Amino acid sequence: MTEPDEKPFLHVVVCAAAVAADVGELIAAAQRRGWEVGVIATPVAMGGFFDVAAVEAQTRRPVRSAWRTPGDARPFPPPDAVVVAPATFNTVNKWAAGLGDTLAVATLCEAYGLGVPVVALPCVADALAAHPAYNDSLIRLRGMGVRFGDLPSGEEGRRAFGWERALDLLDR
Template sequence: MTSTSRTLYLFGSAAPPIFDVAKVIEDAQADGWDVCLGLTPTAARWLDESLDGLAALTGHPVRSEYKLPGQPDVWPKADVIVFAPATFNSINSWALGLTASFVVGVVAEGIGKGIPTVTMPCVNAAYAQHRQLGRSIAELREQGVTVLYGEGGFMPNPPGSGKPKAYPWDVALHSARKLADRT
C-alpha cells in the first residue's frame, strides 16, 4: 500500500461485478486511498473464500455486520463512500431507510453526517422497469448522493445477459476522487 491521507469506504452488494473487487481496491490504493471494504451479507457469502485475502490487501477487516455495542470501531473515518455494485434491494432499502444490513446502515447515516457518497447500481433491465427503482434513485439524488445510473454510469442489460467485466468501476472511482477534491 502507498502512503495515504484519504479513506474510502468501498461497499458492495451481491452482483457479479463484486468478484472484481480486489482489482478495484488495488486501483483505489494506487490513487492514494486507504480502502475499507464493506459487503452485504450475501456479497460476503459470495466472497467467503477471499475475505482473508481482501482484509490483508486493505489492511482492515472486511465488514458485513454491525459491531456489537461497546466494541470499538476498527476503521478510520471515511472521507468518501462508494457503494458499487448496488443491487435493486440495496438501493431501495437505502432510499427507504431500511437499514437491516451494515453497509446500507452506514450509507444511510452517511447522508446525515455529510459524507460524500457515490453509488452505482447494478440491475438488469427488468428490475429497471420497476417504478420503485426510479423513485429510490431520485430520493438518493435529492439527498445529495451521486448516483451513477444511465448515460455516463451503469446501463442495465437484459436479464441473464450481464457483462460484469464491463461494469464501469473506473467511473465510480473517478467520481470518488472528484468528491474528495471538493472537500
C-alpha cells in the first residue's frame, strides 16, 4: 500500500479505558520505528480518556471518531497495519461480531478485508474477561489473524501496559 519512498501508515484505534491517557507512548514508539500514525477513537474515548489536542499535535493529523461525509477528502491514507490499544470488552465483542456501529469498530472490521496486519492490546477487567462471549470473540479474532498482546490483568496490567508490545507483534 505504501510507495517505496513513503513511510508506512499505522491506524491506531483507541477505546475508552484509563490507560488510553498514555496512547502518546504508542504513537511516539511507532514514529521512532518509522511509521506515520493516524488515530481513530471510539466516541466514548473522545470524552476525556486521552488528550485529543496533544495526540493531534503529535501526529499532525486530526483524531477521527465519526464518519466523513461523501464529499470530504480522506484524512488518512489506507493503513499498512492497525493497532487497537487499549482494546476494551465492548469493542472486542462488537468487532468479532462484525458490528461496525462506530468508525473505530468499522475500521477494525474493514482491516480484515484489506488484509493488513492487526494487533490488539486488551484492557479488560477480570470479571468481564470471564464472560463466555469474550473468550468466543478472542477465538474468532485470532482465527481472523489478529495478534493479541498478552498483558497482565487487573491493576498490574494497568500499570504495565505494554504499548511497544503492539509494534513488536507487527514486526514478527
